Amino acid sequence: MLGNLRIRAVATAAALCGLLLTWADVPGARESPQPVTPLISSGKTIVGETLVYPTSAPAKVTAVVVPLAPGQETGWHTHGVPVFGYVLEGELEVDYGDKGIHVYRAGDALLEAIAAPHNGRNIGTGPVRILAVFMGAEGLKTTEPVSR
Incomplete structure (x- = not known):
């Protein structure tokens, strides 16, 4: 039985080596x-806030795609954790109140405001889709609505 296991192990290793050598000969490999x-x-958000990662609980990264129809708004909100955003599609205007207004288009990346209230609005004629990656911790809210 031990002999059969050794033969199988050698055969498996030889097969893997053969595959690796074949792959290495593939043009462009x-x-x-x-x-x-x-x-x-x-290390700063779009409005100049210093990024600080939560340490109160185990780390938790959450990624979502946020869709907005033409004219639709996110509503005024803040974030409890740092957020990386990437505009996948469309044109988005974000009002940061006294910190100004920024327009983002497909292909734009940003580190979103954390404590500064803001509201996003699709100003284009087609849909907006934003990849939002929240770099938080277990039990922390990623987004909190605020009244304006």
């Missing part, structure tokens, strides 16, 4: 990868 496109690198 050894070429360098495509260049990376940087999206954003900052």
Whole structure:
């Protein structure tokens, strides 16, 4: 029985080596990868808040796609945690109150305001879709509505 296990182990290793050698001979397999496109690198939000990650509980990252129809608004809100945003589609205007108004278009990346209340509105003729990645912790709210 031990001999059969050794034979199987050697046969499996040989098969894997063969696959790896075959893959290595595939045209382009050894070429360098495509260049990376940087999206954003900052320690501050769009309104200048310093990013601080929660440490009160185990880390929890939540990613969602936020859809907005033409003319639709997010409603005034804040975030309890840092948020990376990436506009997948459309044109979005975000009002940050006394911190100004910013317009984001497909392909734009941002570190969203955390404590500064803000409201997003689809100002285009088509849908808006935003990838929002919340870098939070267990038990913390990602978004909190505020009255304006």
